Every structure is written in structure tokens, then in C-alpha cells.
Amino acid sequence: MKRNITFMIILSAVLVLMLLGMSLAKNIEIIKGTATANVASPIFIAESLPVINMTDNNKNVTYKFSVKNYENNKQSDVDLKYRITIFPLEIDSSITINLYRDNEVIALNNHTTEWIEMKKDMKLHEYNLEVIYNKEASNLEHDLIDKINIGIEAIQDMG
Amino acid sequence: MKKSNIKKFTVLGASIILLSGSILLGGSLAKYITQVEGGGNADIAKWNFNVNSNGEALSTIKLTDSIHQNVKSEKIAPGTNGSFDINLDASSAEVGLDYKIEFLNEQNKPTNLKFSYEGTTTNNLKDLENLLKGEFLVDDTNKNKTYTINWEWPFETGTTENEIMDNDKIDTAEGENANAYTFDISVTATQKNPNGNN
Secondary structure (H helix, E strand, O other): OHHHHHHHHHHHHHHHHHHHHHHHOOOEEEEEEEEEEEEOOOOOEEEEOOOOOOEOOEOEEEEEEEEEOEEOOEEOOEOEEEEEEEEOOOOOOOEEEEEEEOOEEOOOEOOEOOOEEEOOOOOEEEEEEEEEEOHHHOOOOOOOOOOOEEEEEEEEOOO | OHHHHHHHHHHHHHHHHHHHHHHHHHHHHOOOOOEEEOOEEEOOOOOOOEEEEOOEEHHHOEOOOOOOOOEOOOEEOOOEEEEEEEEEEOOOOOOOEEEEEEEEEEEOOOOOOEEEEOOEEEOOHHHHHHHOEEEEOOOOOOOEEEEEEEEEEOOOOOOOHHHHHHHHHHHHHHHHHOOEEEEEEEEEEEEOOOOOOO
């Protein structure tokens, strides 16, 4: 039994020696680094007034809305472009819509604007949507209960 | 009885000597030094292996060196691309060596960001590792190697309208979260066995 223990001690020592020799007999160098990339954040926000009702007494309304590319002083990291569509696309002839930005009329093609650029520096675009109801321009004999909605589609702009 | 004790002492003594030898051996080889033994000089082969990227330390790799007018500087977004270099320099080494480049701890990778090296494009840096290993032989005249890894975040990903729309949603969500994408690069160089066995 004692001889076995002695043998085990010697064997262990030899193994330690061999293992040390193996691990130290060659050079190993590990060089490490870290790579980083921050992901750009798009910001596009549309803000509008509450719903406005058109009535016989309120036949000409102006609805204000705006779009911006910043929030809480943080601006979009990417250029954007957007287009505005006024729904419904088919509307009774008694209703006329006009879209303005900075008192300039914005052309609508099938109720949709061209793509409008919004570069990544802080921008606020304010719009007025004028809706005029002219009963005489239509043969309708019943009340109009259509809702007019504004849709805005924004995508990243790579130029 | 007395003979048996002497025998035990000899065996124990041998084991102590062996253990001492291993400790001493560990101490002398734990750092790379020039040794002079006996009457002759033994010059130790020089071991020198360096890695950098674009002339800077490996620890400072940025993916966003390239400038895209429509994206804030130093940020990546759909439609951006670029590359980074990993330069290996074993020109001062006087031994042959094997090397391998590994990418570890990848975090917040944009789903549609792709990497390519010499015509192989992958969604995952790990998949390039097989192409990023090699050797410098002691007699090589050129012991420098530059690996240029290209990356691209396509403006649109997918072939069908639905695929493109789905990937647009993924890109937008990841942009809105705007987490920093990071990964570690590890370059390991191992001396070749002068006897030809590793």
C-alpha cells in the first residue's frame, strides 16, 4: 500500500513536469480588441389638433398638423422623406381640400403630395389643411358623414 | 527494517527533487529570456507578433470610418457600408507561427447587417472565422498579412415586397432602439513546433 502511494507521488510529479513542459515549450500570444458601431436612430413625429367637426354653421375649417424629426432635443440620425395623403381618395364634389405649408399651396396628385425631404438637422414642418364645404356644388340630398383623415408615410432617404 | 527506511527516503527524496525541478522549470520558462548555460551561448529565437487595425491599436476598431452624407457621422444605418482591416505583423519573429482571428461577445447586431471577406458573405462574423487563419513560416519573406472585412447594411433586404416590408420593420425597430453594436476581436498566434509536431 505504502509502495503504491510512493509510486503515485512520483508519477504525479513526472506528469506535472511533462505538462509544464508542454505548456511552456511554445509561445502563445493573444491580442484582443473591441469593435463598436452605433446604430443610427430615425425620429419622425406627426402632431395634430383634436378632431374638428364640420357643420352647416362651420363650413370652412382649417386643420393644423405638423411633422418633425426630433424629440426632446434629440434629432434624427438619418435623412428622411415623407409624403402626405388625404383620405378618402374619392370625396364628394361639395368638399374642397387645400393643403398649405408656410402659406404656400402644396400640390396634391390623387390627394397625395410629392416626397418631401427632411434632412437630419432639426426640422419642423407645419401644415394647414383647409376643408371647404359648398353645398351648391353637389347634388347630394343627404348629409355627408365622411371623415377626412391625414396619412403620412415616412422612409429613410439615402439621396 | 533499516534498509526499508533508506529505500523510502530515497523514493521520497527523488519525488521531492522532481517536484523542485518542475517548480524551477516553471520559473525559468515563465518569461521569455535569453539564457546562457554552460560554456556556450544560446540565443533565444525572437518572438514578436503585432496586430493593429487601420494603423491604430486593435482595441480601437470602428466600423464607421466611412462617411455617408445622409446618416449622422459614426453611426450605421440601412444603406451604409464600410470595412475594417486587421493587420498581422510577424516580421520580427524568428520562429514560425500559426494564427487565427476570432470574433467573440457579439451584442446588438442589426439583423440585416452582413459581413464579407474575399467573396464570402455571411450574416454572422463567426462564419468568417474559418477564412481568417493561417501561418507565417520562419523563412517567409513577407510576414505581414492584412485582412479586410467588409460590412454592409443593405437599404432593403429581401426579394419580395412582403420580405422587404418585413425587413424594413425590423430595421426600423432596431434603429429606434439604437443600441450600440459591439463585438470583441481576438487574434491568437501560436509558435510552430520547431520539430514539426504541434
